[in-house]
Amino acid sequence: MAAGASRIFVSHLSGMAVFDPGGDQVGRVRDLVAMLRVGSRPPRVLGLVVELSNRRRIFLPMTRVTGIESGQIISTGVLNVRRFEQRPTERLILGELLDRRLRLIETDEEVTVLDVSVRQLAARREWEIDRVYVRKGRGTRTGGGEDRRFGLPWKGGGRRSGETLTVEWSALTGFSLEEHGQGAENLLATFEQLRPADLANVLHHLSAKRRIEVASALQDDRLADVLEELPEDDQIEILGELKDERAAEVLEAMDPDDAADLLGELPEDDKERLLALMRPSDAADVRRLMAYEDKTAGGLMTTEPIVLRPDATIADALARVRNRDLSPALAAQVYVCRPPDETPTGKYLGTVHFQRLLRDPPYTLVGSILDDDLLPLTPEAALPEVAGFFATYDMVAAPVVDDGGALLGAVTVDDVLDHMLPDDWRETEFHLSAEVAEGAG
Incomplete structure (x- = not known):
């Protein structure tokens, strides 16, 4: 299945x-x-x-x-x-939910949870609890026992009083967050649907204590996305409050260029300690980016663009573009290179834009539809040169290639804007999000 x-x-x-x-x-x-x-x-x-x-x-x-x-x-x-x-904010389903006593909302009868089902939401990668298998009454055993590994009645002759039935989660009460209160759990539930940039602005306007509580309770991927949108001082504050191993995990989940920017602001000892705790491949990408000046193409680029070999098909390219973890800018085009396929790659051959992928048959080789007329950026290209490149050619992403012809990464328009706006732009924009936070501090 x-x-x-x-x-x-x-x-x-x-x-x-x-x-x-x-x-x-x-x-x-x-x-x-x-x-x-x-x-x-x-x-x-x-x-x-x-x-x-x-x-x-x-x-x-x-x-x-x-x-x-x-x-x-x-x-x-x-x-x-x-x-x-x-x-x-986490609960173990087998360890904490099974055998839990809840109540049916419609009849107010007490039930005992025997099992729960989970399902993946349509067209999304999120999973949630779907239905709950319960037994009415307090579940007193009349004989036999229960297999605690599964939370199901033991089949060795024991039986338990009460009718069993399967109900929707919404039909039960007694194991969900209260609507009111100031715990981190409630704030997370309230802000669950916010985009990372909006949640970052909310966190920025919380008190320092509340900001740390909520940030510490976020999942690694979510916290990484939010950190990328926070002002530098808030990033450093939150990272400093996490345990070293957790901080390393969050840095691994960040885009390499954002992780490099954040680590570059830390004292040398802290930076090296966290890099040593990161996975070697992630740490290597970050170290490579930290070798470039901040406001250059090398300092702005991500090391994780979509790289394909020339014998890949348009169908292959579209499958890669569909990756939900990619930003719209990174998904706008693929970069065709000789092997190896990871940056720094073999010889960079050219780019194929998303619109071109939609115009040709799926079996077409990407090597036959390259846009190779545009000179790529060099890693030393300064920010004004990079911005001029984007404005001149109406680009949302651009390849960065070294003197040997290897693709090093790609610069996206959001990173260019981020470095061209005033340093405090995150603190002066999106006031609507700040209003959401007023009652949470």
């Missing part, structure tokens, strides 16, 4: 083997991590707690799950093997 194809009961996931893209088993599922939301909205499923062969338990985000089928889970990307630590 492919991920998102239908609902999956968590009792079936417990103990299920997890495999990497190469087919090697990395561990087994021991729990699922969910975040409660205000009112009747079902909890969002954040990821899996996976136990490795050495008994270490790690966190696997649901965004890394590409398939749940034939009694196994397939993951993608590099696993973060740092030990899982539950955060204040």
Whole structure:
């Protein structure tokens, strides 16, 4: 069963083997991590707690799950093997939700949770709790026992009083956030739908104490997105309040150019300590960017554009462009290079713009539709030269190529604007978001 194809009961996931893209088993599922939301909205499923062969338990985000089928889970990307630590806003589904006593809203009857199902939202990568399998009454056993691994009645002859039924999460009360209160959980639930830039502006206008509480409770990917939109002082303050390992994880989740800018503002000892805790490949990208002057193409670029070989097809290119993690600017074009495919690449051959990908048949090779007339930027190109390039050619992204012809990265228009606006522009714009924060401080 492919991920998102239908609902999956968590009792079936417990103990299920997890495999990497190469087919090697990395561990087994021991729990699922969910975040409660205000009112009747079902909890969002954040990821899996996976136990490795050495008994270490790690966190696997649901965004890394590409398939749940034939009694196994397939993951993608590099696993973060740092030990899982539950955060204040997180709940363990097997450990904390099963056997929980809730109430049916319609009849006010008490029920005991025996199992829950999860599902992937249509056309999105988010997962949430879907339905709840419950038993009416207090669930007193009349004999036998219960298998705590799955939260289901033990089949060894025991039975429990009360009718069992499956209901929607919204039909239950007793395990969701209160509508009122000033805990970080409530603020997170209130701001869940805000764009990173708007949430960053809200955080900026909170008191220092509240800002740290909310930032610490955000998931790594969400906090990374928000940090990229915050003023420099707020970035440094928040990063300094995180544990070193957590700070390194958040830096890994940031765009390499933003992580390089942030680390560049830290004292040398702090910078080196955090770089040493990051994954070597991520740290290498950041160190490479930090070698360039701030307001140059090399200092502005990201090292993670879409790179394809000339024998890739338009269908391949469109599949890469569909990646939800890409910004619109980075998804606007692909860069065609000789191998290796990661920056710094082999010889840069040219660019294919998104509109051109839509005009030609899917089987067309990208090497045959290159735009190679435009000279790329050099890493030493100063900010005015970069801005002039974008204005002259109506570009939203541009390749950066070294003297040897290798693609080093790409500069996007948002980074150019960010460095051309006044230093305090984040603090003077988007006043509407600041009004949202008035009642939260």
